[in-house]
Every structure is written in structure tokens, then in C-alpha cells.
Amino acid sequence: MKFTEKAWEIFNxxxxxxxxxxxxxxxxxxxxPKGEIEHLLYLKNWIDTVQWHLEDIIRDENIDPAxxxxxxxxxxKSNQERTDRVENLDSWFLNKYKEVKIRPDAKINTESPAWAIDRLSILALKIYHMQIEVDRKDSSIEHQEKCRAKLKILLDQHKDLSTAIEELLQDYQSGNKFMKVYKQMKMYNDKELNPVLYNNK
Structure with missing residues (x-):
């Protein structure tokens, strides 16, 4: 089974x-089991799924401000956890390809494999929820048709994104590309880097 097929199965x-x-x-x-890539993929998507619903709830115009x-x-907090799990995934890939002999003309990719897989996880959520809208019995035919058209695009995107990820992984395996991962270094959660936080000490 290809990596993206396994990831897609676990995400769903x-x-x-x-x-x-x-x-x-x-x-x-x-x-x-902890320590397995499957555990990390499941955890990553679970965080994404909970956050998806948090984002829905907070958009309620009648929500209590508190x-x-x-x-x-x-x-x-969830955004920070998502970033941490992506970096965990990249560490797994770095370890997986650490013995690969890099070709002299190898190139670097604009996006690490884990950030591409992050998009795949979100795409699984989009497809799940768009399918719900297609199947809604209390919505208009027009709404269902619009959602069906959007669902088709999302399914095409799933195919294309999966293909691109697999090609990237093959390039790493063959040494045609090399991984160079940069930490996100988010500043707004850091008490030493966010002036609002360190000025309130």
C-alpha cells in the first residue's frame, strides 16, 4: 500500500x-501503538477534526463572548499542536531517508512532506463534510448540486495531491531531492518572543 493510501485510510x-x-x-x-507512524497520522487528523468543529462553533453569531x-x-493551542505533529512527521521522514545517497544535482522541495500530508488530512475533512451537504435532505436541489460540483473538485484534488506526495517521496528515496526542514518558530505563543506576553511579566 502506498503511503498516501495508508494515510488516507487512517485519516478517514x-x-x-x-x-x-x-x-x-x-x-x-x-x-x-505509540511510536508508530500510524499513531502519529491518527493523532494528527484527530486534532484537525476537533479544530474543524471548534472553527464551526466559534462562528455562531449568538455565541457568548466569554x-x-x-x-x-x-x-x-490546537494550532500549536498541529504544527508540533507536522514537525514530528517530518522528523520521521528525515529518519526514514537518512541513509539515502543524495545525487549531486538533487533539488530541494518548496514544501516538506509532512506539510503536504497536513493538507491531505484537511482535505479528508473537506470531502467528508461536503458529502454530508450533498446528502442533506433538508436542503434545496440547487444547494445539493452546488455541493456535488465542489465535491468533484475535492475528489480530483485528492487524486492530484496524493500523486504529488508519492512522487516527492520517490524523489527522496532515489536521492533526486533532499529534505531540509525548518521549524515554524511560531512567536505568538512564546513568552520570550511575543511583546504582549513578555511586557506583562
């Missing part, structure tokens, strides 16, 4: 598991 397993309860407060029950602030803090 995570999405289905979340929607059994469909509750942002539920605990994750990761079925894969509750909205709590959700904003939660989303900020």
Missing part, C-alpha cells in the same frame, strides 16, 4: 471515530 478512520459522538470534549482513543474567548484560546 479518525474522522469516522470522532463522529460517533461528534463531541469536541470527547477523548481520543488512538488504536495504534465562551468565544475560551474557544479562541483552544484553537490557538
Amino acid at each position: 478512520q479518525s474522522i469516522q471515530d470522532y463522529h460517533i459522538q461528534d463531541n469536541i470534549f470527547q477523548s481520543i482513543n488512538n488504536p495504534y 465562551e468565544a474567548l475560551k474557544l479562541k484560546r483552544w484553537i490557538d
Whole structure:
């Protein structure tokens, strides 16, 4: 099985598991052993799935401002966790390809494999929720048709993105490209780098 096929299967397993309860407060029950790539992929998508629903809730125009602030803090924390898991994934790929002999004319890619896989995880959520809109019985035929057209584009994107990721991984394996990963170094969560935080000490 190709890496993207395995990842897609795990992402959709995570999405289905979340929607059994469909509750942002539920605990994750990761079925894969810690230390395995499958565990990390499931965790990554679970974080994405919870955040997807947090983003929906916070857009309620009637939400209590105090509750909205709590959700904003939660989303900020979730964004940091997403970034951390992407960096974990890149570390896994770095280790996987560390023995590959790099060709003298090897090139670097604009995006690391883990950030491409991050987009694949979000795409799985888009397809899941767009399918719900296509199947809604309380919506108009026009709405369903618009969503069906969007779903087709998302499915095409899944095919193209998966192909691009597989080609990138093949280039790493053959030494035609080399990995060089930069940490995100987000500043707004760092008490030493965000002036609002360090000026309030």
C-alpha cells in the first residue's frame, strides 16, 4: 500500500471515530501503538477534526463572548499542536531517508512532506463534510448540486495531491531531492518572543 493510501485510510478512520459522538470534549482513543507512524497520522487528523468543529462553533453569531474567548484560546493551542505533529512527521521522514545517497544535482522541495500530508488530512475533512451537504435532505436541489460540483473538485484534488506526495517521496528515496526542514518558530505563543506576553511579566 502506498503511503498516501495508508494515510488516507487512517485519516478517514479518525474522522469516522470522532463522529460517533461528534463531541469536541470527547477523548481520543488512538488504536495504534505509540511510536508508530500510524499513531502519529491518527493523532494528527484527530486534532484537525476537533479544530474543524471548534472553527464551526466559534462562528455562531449568538455565541457568548466569554465562551468565544475560551474557544479562541483552544484553537490557538490546537494550532500549536498541529504544527508540533507536522514537525514530528517530518522528523520521521528525515529518519526514514537518512541513509539515502543524495545525487549531486538533487533539488530541494518548496514544501516538506509532512506539510503536504497536513493538507491531505484537511482535505479528508473537506470531502467528508461536503458529502454530508450533498446528502442533506433538508436542503434545496440547487444547494445539493452546488455541493456535488465542489465535491468533484475535492475528489480530483485528492487524486492530484496524493500523486504529488508519492512522487516527492520517490524523489527522496532515489536521492533526486533532499529534505531540509525548518521549524515554524511560531512567536505568538512564546513568552520570550511575543511583546504582549513578555511586557506583562
